[in-house]
Amino acid sequence: MRVDRSRLPVPGATRPFRFPAIEKSMLPSGLRVWSIRHTSIPVIALMLLVKRGAADDPLGKEGLAAITVDMMDEGSGDRSAIEIHESLARLGAQLDSDIGADATLLTVTTLSRFTAPALTLLADIAARPALREEDFTRVRQLRLHRLTQLRDMPGAVADRAFVRLLYGTHPYGHTPLGTELSLTSLSIDDVRSFHQAMMRPSDATLVVAGDCRHEEVELLAAAAFDNWTGAAHGALPSSSALPLPARLNVIPRPGAPQSELRIGHVAVARNTPDYHALVAANMVLGGQFVSRINLNLREEKGLTYGARTSFDFRRMAGPFALQVSVQTAATAQAIHESFDEIAAIRGPRPVSSDELALGVAALTRGYARNFETAEQIGRAATQIALYDLPDDYFAEFVPRVERVTADDVTRVSAQHLDPSRLTTLVVGDYDTIAPDLGRLDLGIPSVLSADTF
Amino acid sequence: MNIAFSKHTLANGLDVILHEDHACPIVAVNLWYHVGSKNETPGHTGFAHLFEHLMFEGSEHHDRGFFPPLQGAGASLNGSTNADRTNYWELVPPNALELALWMESDRMGFLLPALTDAKFVNQRDVVLNERRQNYENRPYGLAPMAMLAALFPPDHPYHWTTIGEIDDLLAAKIDDVREFFRTYYHAGNASLAIAGDIDSGEVLDLVQGYFGDLGSGPVVKPVQPDEVTLPAENRLLLEDRVELPRVYIAWLSPAMFADDDADLDLAADILANGKTSRLYRRLVYEQRIATDVSAAQNSREIAGFLQVAATAAPGHTLAELDQAIVEEVERLAVEGPSDDEIERGRVQAEAQFVFRLQSIGGFGGKSDQLNAYNVFLDDPNFFDRDLGRYQRVTRQSIQASVGRHLATTRRVALSVVPRGRAGLGLPESVTAQVS
Numbered sequence: 001m002r003v004d005r006s007r008l009p010v011p012g013a014t015r016p017f018r019f020p021a022i023e024k025s026m027l028p029s030g031l032r033v034w035s036i037r038h039t040s041i042p043v044i045a046l047m048l049l050v051k052r053g054a055a056d057d058p059l060g061k062e063g064l065a066a067i068t069v070d071m072m073d074e075g076s077g078d079r080s081a082i083e084i085h086e087s088l089a090r091l092g093a094q095l096d097s098d099i100g101a102d103a104t105l106l107t108v109t110t111l112s113r114f115t116a117p118a119l120t121l122l123a124d125i126a127a128r129p130a131l132r133e134e135d136f137t138r139v140r141q142l143r144l145h146r147l148t149q150l151r152d153m154p155g156a157v158a159d160r161a162f163v164r165l166l167y168g169t170h171p172y173g174h175t176p177l178g179t180e181l182s183l184t185s186l187s188i189d190d191v192r193s194f195h196q197a198m199m200r201p202s203d204a205t206l207v208v209a210g211d212c213r214h215e216e217v218e219l220l221a222a223a224a225f226d227n228w229t230g231a232a233h234g235a236l237p238s239s240s241a242l243p244l245p246a247r248l249n250v251i252p253r254p255g256a257p258q259s260e261l262r263i264g265h266v267a268v269a270r271n272t273p274d275y276h277a278l279v280a281a282n283m284v285l286g287g288q289f290v291s292r293i294n295l296n297l298r299e300e301k302g303l304t305y306g307a308r309t310s311f312d313f314r315r316m317a318g319p320f321a322l323q324v325s326v327q328t329a330a331t332a333q334a335i336h337e338s339f340d341e342i343a344a345i346r347g348p349r350p351v352s353s354d355e356l357a358l359g360v361a362a363l364t365r366g367y368a369r370n371f372e373t374a375e376q377i378g379r380a381a382t383q384i385a386l387y388d389l390p391d392d393y394f395a396e397f398v399p400r401v402e403r404v405t406a407d408d409v410t411r412v413s414a415q416h417l418d419p420s421r422l423t424t425l426v427v428g429d430y431d432t433i434a435p436d437l438g439r440l441d442l443g444i445p446s447v448l449s450a451d452t453f
Numbered sequence: 454m455n456i457a458f459s460k461h462t463l464a465n466g467l468d469v470i471l472h473e474d475h476a477c478p479i480v481a482v483n484l485w486y487h488v489g490s491k492n493e494t495p496g497h498t499g500f501a502h503l504f505e506h507l508m509f510e511g512s513e514h515h516d517r518g519f520f521p522p523l524q525g526a527g528a529s530l531n532g533s534t535n536a537d538r539t540n541y542w543e544l545v546p547p548n549a550l551e552l553a554l555w556m557e558s559d560r561m562g563f564l565l566p567a568l569t570d571a572k573f574v575n576q577r578d579v580v581l582n583e584r585r586q587n588y589e590n591r592p593y594g595l596a597p598m599a600m601l602a603a604l605f606p607p608d609h610p611y612h613w614t615t616i617g618e619i620d621d622l623l624a625a626k627i628d629d630v631r632e633f634f635r636t637y638y639h640a641g642n643a644s645l646a647i648a649g650d651i652d653s654g655e656v657l658d659l660v661q662g663y664f665g666d667l668g669s670g671p672v673v674k675p676v677q678p679d680e681v682t683l684p685a686e687n688r689l690l691l692e693d694r695v696e697l698p699r700v701y702i703a704w705l706s707p708a709m710f711a712d713d714d715a716d717l718d719l720a721a722d723i724l725a726n727g728k729t730s731r732l733y734r735r736l737v738y739e740q741r742i743a744t745d746v747s748a749a750q751n752s753r754e755i756a757g758f759l760q761v762a763a764t765a766a767p768g769h770t771l772a773e774l775d776q777a778i779v780e781e782v783e784r785l786a787v788e789g790p791s792d793d794e795i796e797r798g799r800v801q802a803e804a805q806f807v808f809r810l811q812s813i814g815g816f817g818g819k820s821d822q823l824n825a826y827n828v829f830l831d832d833p834n835f836f837d838r839d840l841g842r843y844q845r846v847t848r849q850s851i852q853a854s855v856g857r858h859l860a861t862t863r864r865v866a867l868s869v870v871p872r873g874r875a876g877l878g879l880p881e882s883v884t885a886q887v888s
Contacts, residue, residue: 365527
């Protein structure tokens with residue numbers, strides 16, 4: 001063949017992508033059982049989604065949901081934590097626990113031939129944890145140590161402080177780990193009550209993705225989760241009043257070579273009709289390497305290793321945030337440029353058709369790669385379960401994003417991004433950057449201590 | 454585990470490995486250059502990685518960013534540099550494979566005409582920020598530098614980290630970049646793996662078209678330093694912006710795929726990986742004097758090092774942790790592992806192996822594994838034998854490997870302690886020099 005280097009090859013038609021069918025049933029306990037066949041490799045992903053998370057922490061008991069989840073693999077029946085993990089290891093199984101604001105996800109990934117014993121172990125962990133006091137004391141101590149260590153990690157300090165600034169005492173106003181004060185106040189009885197009240201089959205979906213047949217999964221699930229019954233107590237958390245933080249906040253980190261920045265505000269919930277347009281808008285603004293903010297701060301100015309923005313779509317309105325770590329001397333400049341870019345996309349410098357086409361193509365043309373492994377497919381299904389999305393959500397994603405117009409992007413940016421409401425947090429060398437910050441027109445910085453959060 | 458592939462070597466020396474997997478409509482392109490920080494010399498560290506950044510800044514026939522055309526075609530893409538190799542990958546829908554090959558071949562054949570001072574200075578600044586973010590401004594972030602410098606002598610190619618020294622990065626010249634490209638970035642020093650929803654015959658024609666005419670460059674001499682040993686125990690101390698002290702204990706160990714490598718891999722798991730490990734059980738679960746422990750056999754192309762790390766709980770010293778580490782290593786050398794530990798280790802090795810083969814590419818996946826076997830062993834068909842290394846491990850072989858390599862008298866013990874709290878480190882430690 002002859003190669004033409006005078007122009008780039010233009011890709012032909014995209015091969016269609018199909019999200020595999022989800023088979024669904026429900027056990028008498030209310031536990032939903034979903035299975036998805038994926039047979040390319042003998043691996044199975046077993047996932048238990050419970051629609052309860054850190055937002056369900058009672059006020060003053062922040063960290064309760066997360067420590068409860070952490071306690072679940074610390075023994076079951078008369079078996080110790082070590083014995084549970086030895087059982088998992090004999091199956092080559094990997095256990096992951098994720099806890100977010102809205103939900104908890106336990107995942108066991110293993111070889112297909114171990115499906116039945118792995119599912120029993122997942123049920124032992126989720127439905128029949130021992131929740132012993134001596135384990136609780138140890139686990140809580142480890143979490144307190146973790147909090148101590150996080151004080152030295154500028155990114156973690158920024159994340160913890162930023163949600164607090166944005167949300168205050170709202171259910172989203174803390175990270176799942178909680179605080180030293182709240183963890184210290186917890187007892188094993190709190191954990192037992194939380195598990196009893198919140199970790200119930202009525203709020204749970206078991207998703208099995210891999211080489212499996214639905215009838216078999218259903219039988220195995222019914223046996224494994226045999227005695228797990230009951231409805232969750234109490235309504236899902238609801239929104240409460242938001243605070244009015246200072247526009248500019250600083251947590252001093254003397255001598256730091258970089259400043260860790262967060263800029264954002266409370267934005268929008270997962271069920272917004274503007275979801276697809278906002279996803280496209282974010283691609284242009286800060287959601288990919290070639291986004292405006294990364295090209296500006298990294299590729300033009302070399303101030304950072306990378307900058308990005310995100311809308312965190314949750315059950316209630318989640319945060320929009322820009323995050324970047326910039327060299328200390330460029331702190332004020334980076335804040336100024338970031339504000340500029342956020343303001344510009346709302347109208348002054350609207351997305352061009354080329355920018356939008358690139359963002360949409362990046363989201364849609366390679367979409368199939370998000371569904372390659374059993375775990376990816378299972379995770380996708382848990383999103384459907386968590387946010388009550390229609391089964392054809394993934395099939396419809398591509399055409400819906402392709403229908404987004406430049407006007408849509410400008411409109412949703414103007415509607416959901418508000419420069420006058422942006423809160424900025426800097427974790428950095430305050431003495432060095434203070435004079436520059438003073439020239440930003442964001443008012444007098446509120447100086448905070450990392451220990452406050 | 455049968456991974457069917459075909460291997461072809463073009464006239465210019467480029468290895469091409471093709472693997473068909475039609476489960477998902479995507480294709481992985483994975484290109485390795487057999488060059489890493491081990492090919493650098495003292496005073497010029499950080500170069501291989503800085504160079505990787507410049508590969509994304511445009512080439513002669515597309516003198517603009519590397520990302521936009523590929524992302525616009527639905528690709529995800531990235532690159533990485535380590536001590537032994539540099540890789541570049543794209544994960545593309547099948548209709549964008551030709552675009553990816555066009556782009557990769559253009560930067561392999563025609564990078565230098567597009568290289569400018571402005572690009573060079575910009576990416577050097579980005580790398581300096583990467584260093585600040587991932588090393589200087591991160592707790593314990595300077596420990597790897599101190600550890601490698603202590604394990605390997607100053608003229609050994611593993612003496613420095615891939616990110617490099619600040620002074621070296623600042624002193625780098627654009628002419629060094631040109632020289633580096635001519636020496637290492639050519640078909641004769643590269644291996645291209647393409648896996649996924651492809652027709653091998655068609656793809657081979659495409660590869661021949663795009664890469665076949667590129668030059669092969671000079672033969673790259675293998676890096677073969679003298680074998681190193683640690684003459685004695687070396688105790689070092691680093692004061693850092695950390696709350697809790699952590700000790701890193703490391704020994705020199707065999708290279709990747711060498712004898713004892715798999716044994717030490719499993720030994721590291723038995724010692725300190727996960728809740729079933731001996732040190733977790735003792736230090737974190739029972740005595741509660743550590744907040745975490747971990748271990749890894751870091752095997753590289755020329756040599757390896759096995760490292761155990763443990764963080765002390767408040768009120769406890771690193772000497773307490775070290776005593777337990779010494780005792781558990783010794784116990785493993787004397788008694789060997791239990792049958793259950795070996796059985797678990799084998800099943801876990803098998804499962805981890807299969808998990809790695811779930812994806813065709815990206816960081817890891819089948820395309821990357823094919824390239825690893827091809828570049829390091831000249832044999833992409835090493836999957837079964839690689840797994841076999843772990844299936845053959847016995848109590849005696851682990852016991853003997855631990856005894857041979859993990860002597861307390863030949864190790865580096867690095868204490869990282871909060872600033873001003875040198876007393877928390879192991880006794881008789883000498884301050885490590887890192888920047």
